[in-house]
Amino acid sequence: METIVYSGQKKLVVIVIMPGVQLLDAVGPSDVFSYTSHLVMSKLAFDSGYEVIMASATKSRQITANSGVSITCAITVAEIRSPIDTLIITGGYALTTLAQIPMHFFNWLNNVYPTVRRVASVCTGAFALAEAGILDNKSATTHWDYCPKLREEYPAVKVSDNPFFIRDGKVYTSGGVSSGMDLALALVEEDFGRDIALQVARKLVLQLKRPGNQSQFSTLLPDFQLKSKLIRDLRQWLLENIHNKDINVGQMAEKVNMSPRNFARVFIKDANLTPAKFLEKLRVEMARKYLEDTHLSMEQIAEKCGLAGMGALRRLFLRHLEISPNAYRSGFKTTQEEVK
DNA sequence: AGTAAGCGCCGCCATG
């Protein structure tokens, strides 16, 4: 077995592929890191950026994906010799029972964990982290359907229903499939800053048209589009209180100790968007996540997103995405869900 | 369908 050649300056990103992987979990983040690398190599230094490899969690490099496609990884995890910078654990709907994953993988994960700079899970990849004990006493999330299961089986994990992603120390966990890319973009932002992350998002967004063909990826409102820390904090606060339908611009202004008038001006300058419009977009994005990742009813989703009811949700969707919430959701059914 | 109420936004002007 040969070991991989690793140039040294580049950060090694290892994407761990599980049996039954949802391919998008792996390919999405992979493309984000690869394209970032391509970008910074030409902009910054030839040897900057990432080295991205996919590694199988099993003894064999051959993995059968959830969709039945067979893929061959560059390496198995046990064969990795170079220090890992970023470790990404992918998921898949088949991963909810860990039966297909060999025990030696969890041992490996445990051993390597202290040496990596950061570790992230996509979707049900969180189960692998939990099994290895890495999530004990940490906040985490996973694909929405499996949050209750994670909560039940690993009581030491502080499970959240946040459909985006959560960071706790050097451990990141993300929700549904599309959140994996959001997470990857956030990691890129940590390393290379807002501008690079934004460029990568723009580039990849073009390739990811979504139903409604109006708006594309859910990257209209990540941190890296906001320049001032003040407004980034405000965004965080809004996300945490998105279920509250009584939030108004006055309260937002109060939150950052500004007069409403001045707040609006400052906000627009930063976000290129008025405060109320921004909040509205946040609500739409949140609703999209819930539609994509959960089976909650329209009423429940409206509730979680701080909307007056399913009528409001529907109007908002038609206005923003030119598609009804129901139609939007049916465009996201996976093969798994259709079987149910 | 038409109206009334509420809210957000912005231009304008004043202040520091």
Add this chain to the structure above:
DNA sequence: CTCATGGCGGCGCTTA
């Protein structure tokens, strides 16, 4: 003089 801030009033959009 400018630049940042803030108050006021009217206009327009959304909702009930």
